[in-house]
Amino acid sequence: MSGKDDFGVNENTRPEEAVRIAMDREQKAREFYLTCARIVGDPGVKKMFEFLAREEGKHFELLEREHDRFISGEN
Numbered sequence: 001m002s003g004k005d006d007f008g009v010n011e012n013t014r015p016e017e018a019v020r021i022a023m024d025r026e027q028k029a030r031e032f033y034l035t036c037a038r039i040v041g042d043p044g045v046k047k048m049f050e051f052l053a054r055e056e057g058k059h060f061e062l063l064e065r066e067h068d069r070f071i072s073g074e075n
Contacts, residue, residue: 030056
């Protein structure tokens, strides 16, 4: 691979940069699901989007903890 692919990372991407990209994507996905939850009319679909937003929040928190633990050196 010579350039960045659709994921924004390649073999030359520093680990901390890849984690920050992942965190940003989790946050954007959470915002997307929350927006969807606000605009849908169906209560079941709204509930699904709210669930997905919570899951993305958990993913973000996991990445943040791992970033702090392994990249920032906080134990």
